[in-house]
Amino acid sequence: MDKKHLIITSITLGVIAASSALLIGVTNLITKDKISQNEKEKIVSGIKAIFGNESKIKEESPINESIFAGEYKYINYVYTISDNSDVLIGYAFKTSGSNNFGKITMLVGYTSTKIYKSVYMISDEQTFASTLEDEYVTKITDNPDYQDVDVHCGATYGATLVKEMIDEVKGAVNK
Amino acid sequence: MNIFISFILAILSSMLIDNVVLSRFYGICPFLGVSKKVNSSFGMGLAVTFVIILATLICWPLYNYVLLPAGIQYLDTVAYILVIASLVQLVGLFIKKFSPSLYKSLGIYLPLITTNCAVLGVAQSNTDQGLTFLNSIANAVGTSLGFLLIIVVFSTIRVRLESANTPKAFKGLPIALITAAIMAIALMGLQGLFQGLI
Amino acid sequence: MKRNKGYTKANFLKGILIENPLFVSILGTCPALATTKSIEAAIGMGLLFTFVLICSNILVSLLRKLIPEEVRTPAYIVIIATFVTIVKMLTQAFLPELYSTLGVFISLIVVNCIVLGRAEAYASKNNVFDSLIDALGMGLGYMVALFTMAFFRELLGTGGFTFGKIFTFIPTYKLQIIPKGYEIKLFQNPAGAFIVFGLILATIACIKNRKEAYKAYLDKQEKIRKAQEAKNVGGNK
């Protein structure tokens, strides 16, 4: 391959790569804050699903800066929830964990009187996500005695992971 | 011990229950165009298995140790397609240079693998699902074995389909699709088998 | 096709009817079987696919004289991958519901046989306007094909059509045609996708056979009539 031809090819490919990088960068600038805003909205709608429509986030902090600080495997964020007249009604813990079928991120809601309120699934990319959703998660939402819901439900590994997360949150709340 | 069991279960589940062709629909293009000869489809299956496992070995660390700390996860698809395409070319180069016999059996399929949806599908879903390294290897091994199994079984059935007297309109692809549907129903039954475990 | 007046119209209609990418040249079957669980997902997938196809066809035909012959495919793969990443980011931001429903299949457009095929077969040989029309035709044809698949799968699978679940700006509305307990759940499963796709291909093949048989019948009639006339002319002389 003669020299000149090689240079032309590498220049054109370089221009294509640079222009595509530029295009991606520009779209990223446009969509970056919108995506994080979407995530925020998802959490707010989750909290509304757990604590009712008039609940709102009073303050939020990573777990280790909040009053529940400690050594946790799943919990990474905690939200204190209050209703419209700023009365504390409970806490929502954002937990995320994964097993060999995928990652689960969810919100676990506890009332201020340390009773398990409900669970909201933010993102469930497990392979058997739909079976987990129908067979287990719907059974433990708004069901105080989630302990005796059977874990063998066609998505056993996913269900045990969800249960471990709730138990860890229970430990944190009762601290 | 528990790790080993869950590793085997992950391979079994992505091989049989959540089969890549019949329930997740990655890799239908080669599945429909599979040729009648069993050894050629076996050759294609082996080539795809080799590329899937190699691709996962490279794509997973690339995502978690290069893209994630840099915060540019949205470039994952570009990175994966580059890795897979260059893998196919390098493997082809290697086979062409060093083993003509292997090239004779596998060489035909190498250009097809870049447009094979299963390879990129597995690499992309491994990181989208946030699997750990061990689990994504298990998923890759299970998926490629499942792909190999289904391709070989389907090519044997397709040989029988030629001699069956199907109605004129169903000749060729439509009857192959109906048999694939019956195979998918059979695999759906397997999900009950692992009800307690998976 | 030489550049006569109806070229652009034929070029556009080719994608939808004569060379429909899914039902005639059987390309891009992976997303077609997977994302046609509901009409909205199918239309969403069709829109994203058409957007990527149009952008990549335009850019490919713009650069067709610049890119040297032997590095054509890598350059096309890079261009298509860029547009797919852009589409993925846009859907994640503006249509999050569609993004979570389609999941991996948005990034699978990169390996979609149609996009690379059209880029190499058509866009690299024709000017920008023709490639744009070709991309529009192909994209619309693919969306129509996805829509028909999704129409049958959702009607039979869930007994009706739900709107507003994925495109959240439409008011949610559920049209129930088949009464609640009588729908066939199989069509929502993967096996149903194979059945619907197989049956549609069979009907197309049947129509084609029927047409050919009819034409053959007409030719036979024609031949018999000509033979008749030849005999009469021979007789009167």
Add this chain to the structure above:
Amino acid sequence: MTQTGYIILAISILVGLLIIFIVSFVLYRKTPLPKGCEDMKMSEEKCTSCPNNSCAFHKKEEDKE
């Protein structure tokens, strides 16, 4: 390593990947076929349906026409 350091590292790795891909693509096209495989034929119908025009067997199709 700061955030921008990671970004530069990631982008350089991606550019490296792109270069490896292009170089291997060109080399794959250049290396001659091994001795015994010149006349390898793909089954006819499969070759036409696959759109990968740059694949070696398509070249043979076009030369024939």
